[in-house]
Amino acid sequence: MARPLKMFMRGKSITQLQEVLRRMGYNIKDQKALFGVDTRDAVKSFQKQHSLKSTGHVDEALMKQMQGGAAPVGHESEDKVKAKALPTNQAELDALVRLLIQQKVFTQDEWDKEKKKVVPSSLI
Numbered sequence: 001m002a003r004p005l006k007m008f009m010r011g012k013s014i015t016q017l018q019e020v021l022r023r024m025g026y027n028i029k030d031q032k033a034l035f036g037v038d039t040r041d042a043v044k045s046f047q048k049q050h051s052l053k054s055t056g057h058v059d060e061a062l063m064k065q066m067q068g069g070a071a072p073v074g075h076e077s078e079d080k081v082k083a084k085a086l087p088t089n090q091a092e093l094d095a096l097v098r099l100l101i102q103q104k105v106f107t108q109d110e111w112d113k114e115k116k117k118v119v120p121s122s123l124i
Contacts, residue, residue, distance in 0.1 A: 005058040009035045017058055020066050021046070025103060 005013055015033045021042045022028055030036030040056040046066060047054045058066075101108055 001060045001063065005035055005063075006056065007035055007037075007040050014039070017043075017063065017066075020063070024066070025099065025105075 001013060005017055010033050012033070014035045017035070018028050018030065018032065018039055021039065024042075024046070026038075026042035026045070028038045028042060030038045043058055043062075044054045044056045046052075047056075047062070050065070052062070097111060100106060101111065106114075
């Protein structure tokens with residue numbers, strides 16, 4: 001990346017950034033490959049959550065941090081990317097639920113009600 005990504009930029013790097021943000025759970029409604037308001041707000045949110053200066057700009061180091069060392073989108077099959085995103089143990093599932101509640105995807109009460117509906121797989 002030659003220069004930092006920022007508002008109103010377009011291109012393949014923006015598409016990659018948007019995919020990384022979506023995998024982290026951000027809701028990006030901007031046009032594909034356009035660094036718009038949703039993309040900027042997601043970047044700022046990520047920066048704040050990681051105690052970084054909230055600029056809304058993405059340089060090479062921030063992109064690597066967002067990717068968590070993963071290969072860029074497009075270099076792995078979609079199935080492998082989805083498999084990495086799924087929790088693999090109870091601690092990861094608990095962390096995911098906490099994050100979803102923090103992001104206001106659902107409330108603690110909604111989660112508690114949903115857990116009561118769970119049927120053990122041995123009864124199916």
